[in-house]
Amino acid sequence: MPPVKPARNWWLWGGAIGFLVAMTWWSAVGIGFSMTELACNITGGGRLLQESWPPDFGFLPRLVDPFMETIYIAIIGTVVGGILAIPIAVLAARNLTLGPLVWFADRNFMNVLRTLPDLFWAMLFATAVGFGPVAGALALSVFTIAVVSKLWSESLEAIDMGLPEAVRSVGGTWLQMVQFGAIPQGLQHYVSYVLYAFELNVRASMVLGLVGAGGIGMILETQRANFEYERVTVIILSVLVAVLVIEQISESIRKKLT
Amino acid sequence: MSDKKGSIRFSDANIVYPNGAVGMKDLNLEIRPGEFVVVVGSSGAGKSTLLRAVNGLNRLTSGTVEVDGVPVPQKDGRELRELRAGVGMIFQDFRLVKRLSVMSNVLIGRLAHVPGWRAMLNLWPAHDRDVAHKALERVGIGEKTWVKASQLSGGQQQRVGIARALAQEPAIILADEPVASLDPVTTHQIMRDLVRINRDLGITTLVNLHFLDLARQYGQRIIGLRFGELVYDGSAETVTDEDFRNIYGRDFTEDDVLDEDAV
Amino acid sequence: MSPVALQPQRRIGWATWATFIIAALFAWSLIAIEFSPGRMIEVPGQVARVLSFFWPADMAYGWDAVLPAIVESIQIAWVGTIIAAILSLPLALFGARTLFPRIARFVKLISATARAFPEILLAIYFVPIVGLGAFAGALAIGISSVGMLTKLGAEVVESIDFGPVEAVEASGGSRILALRYAVVPQVLPEIVAHWLFRFELNIRASAVLGVVGAGGVGGVLLNTLRYRHFEKAAAVLILTIIVVLIIDMVSGEIRRRIIRS
Structure with a gap:
């Protein structure tokens, strides 16, 4: 006879599956998930598609300025955030930080920054400095810090510590150690993460306008509020194209770097 | 011929890889049910190609290979799967x-x-x-x-x-360098397992081996390949060092035996 | 000069040019959105002034109005992630170049398109179809997550050991059974870890969907800020940060355990 199959850890498996099912059921009920509603409203969806088609391409010229504004916001956010992320990432890397207290504080700061989505920052800055692209640029700066510092601090922790220690051993200061020993090793990753953040920022900056933080999203919001779906379609299609193009460029640069 | 299962027959079989390399050249070979055959040759001589042609993992360029008188299908599908179901394979x-x-x-x-x-x-x-x-x-x-x-x-x-x-x-077991990733002690255990299974169950067994002493020790019949061609086919008892030299196309070295005392 | 000696010179030149171009683009962007130095000096003061209104946070409002909205955001993210997980598993298998070279190109094209849409733009379309509310949000999150999960899943599948696949086929098993026995067991832990990670991201995504009326905590924050109820907005921020931190921690720990097993 074959040896009896050892009983699985029923508490673990039963618990995990039970949790999964319960959570899904509770969530689905909570948000009013219903296939019938989906099926019944498909006609509504058809009408919406009819309204969105054909796209009002005559609207395209009016998109150029907001589009440029979107790109400006993304550039400013990436540059400012990318620069500010450097010290935050270095201090959050266990092997480079100045002390356990600094490390702990910086790491938690980083994690808290990461919890809030880009549009929350946009809403906050729009309230503080007024509607417009400046709020968007500030929001994306914070968002970029959150993305880049987290990723880069992890790759800084993986660098070879021989060089930084060598800089220290010849009497270099902490700053010199970081500047000449650590950062050159992490530079490639840094550039690649900043480019990645730029991709995210382009995508985010397209929707920042929904909360009044400048860029093409502001036009999208007004057209949507007026149910001008032929124009909404044009905006969304052009956003899609822009995002795909910038992603391709950025990805090909990142591939060349690594 | 007996009605026992597990016979293999290659007829004028050729395999040329897409890059032009010759994997098998004009092979004519018959293996009877229940035989324990060791295939030797230097690396690239076509040992794996031979085994993998039996269960259709490698496709023939021309000629045929038959298992129990049925040609091995040369395309994916139910027929090939049915054939493979009766042919076990062991990997390095x-x-x-x-x-x-x-x-x-x-x-x-x-x-x-x-x-x-x-x-x-x-x-x-x-x-x-x-x-x-x-x-x-x-x-x-x-x-x-x-x-x-x-x-x-x-x-x-x-x-x-x-x-x-x-x-x-299965009626046939194909063992493709089954001991190449193992230490010497385990190697002998695995080889003894294979011989025992062949003897007890009468499963036709083809084993690729690099080590000459293992081939001589465990093989009944030895097949030597060189550049995809059959250059030796005989009993393990009568195979000579000269035959091995011929198969390998060179003097063999310590790398070709498991136990260095055997050189 | 020898080419070897030239090499480093050229690389420095490249980096300098890149820096220069980026600086120029940056300066131009600042001018274009009229972010003058004068304006920059004002910003910290403005932010500090608004922040001062945030205290004390109205936690009573937090328990009554914010927490239910956060719960709804979590539910949206959960359902969206489940939808995406179910759809993306087969897509990830068929999107693996190494297994299905021809179908994979098509699958990758679909996933790239799905990825390009920000969730919130999809929600703009789903809200009129299924009505205002959380359901529209879950659909938007689900669809936009499918793209990313398919891409990451296909990469996991492409990185596995293909030996067992051949072993299954050599024993007469079909392609589908090879997926079931040789591929899925190898990739499932990593893929589930990606699902969890995506859930963490989706919580953030679902939090903002309220902005377009697709449920969740985003709408609450928008309204409190719009009507200048800063103490209430503070409650939104505090509770969101705490809940997201907890979920990140739990999910991250589960991910690490799954990968280690």
């Missing part, structure tokens, strides 16, 4: 799914014997579980049935590989 690198239990790995050998939906849902009939377990006992690791494959030593993993092949209840 074991090819186990390391995250699954030993039992699940051996049951892979039963996939072609149960309805597809049962296999998909992991609902194995008691008979197939029994076959799988007997296969494990035959290679002496019945007590490892429910252990994860990744937790076994190299020799034990290869035994699971053998059990997987046995679970197919």
